[in-house]
Amino acid sequence: MAKSKNAKKVLDSYTVKGTHKIVKAGDCVLMRAQDSDKPPYVAKIEKIESDSRSNVKVRVRWYYRPEESMGGRRQFHGAKELFLSDHYDIQSADTIEGKCIVHTFKNYTKLESVGTDDYFCRFEYKASTGGFTPDRVAVYCKCEMPYNPDDLMVQCEACKDWFHSYCVELSTEQVTNLDKYFCAGCSPDNHKRGNASFKSTHPEAKVCFQIRIANSYISLLQVPPHMYEFYCRAGKKDGTVLLS
DSSP: OOOOOOOOEEEEEETTTOOEEEEETTTTTEOSSSSTTTTEEEEEEEEEEEETOEEEEEEEEEEOGGGSSSOOOOOTTTTTTEEEEEEEEEEGGGEEEEEEEEEEHHHTTTTTEETTTTTEEEEEEEETTTESSSOEEEEEETBBOOOOOOOOEOOOOOTTOOOTTTTTOOHHHHHHHOOOOOOOOTTTTOOOOOOOEEOSOOTTOOOOOOOEEEEEEEESSOEEEEEGGGGGGOOTOEEEOOOO
């Protein structure tokens, strides 16, 4: 019996054109945008297939950048944040530029350094409605904003809430040398701006800090373990904000 001209073969892997990089189903990849001025798209490979003419196609599930969603980019969205969408597509494998890693939010906050091809995802996104899962996120600091892993934050020794350094008027240098910090509500001296004490070095300083250098991120201090799932923890006041 003659083989169908449209017969397709599922491939275990594909070597990215012009490179020695091998991608497989389940990998996250960078895909060339039609507009050369735009950054590459990010997608997760679901299946790799070859037709009778050896043309290779990939079935992908797209990640959206915050600015590509209906609500747009918000203040708490990280620079390397992506949303896993319900938008599937078939693309030529020739458009794959390389591999990347989309970390869970927990794993992203553990990284010692964040490279160009490192991203993170904490929400799923429904492209047709603009809805998110989960649809709420905890808020922190006196500004009541959700956690952005790119922002410098400091923890109050008493109430254990987290505050942006700029909201409590602390410089980067002050925070990196921080010994203890008490927010305005917990300060022993009841100072309006809170109270902080410093040492020249303090390896266990409870801060979360990443600084951007040439499109990469360097983690200056260890992130406290209870911040790994920061976005879903209710916080002291059990405050949340609706995303959609």
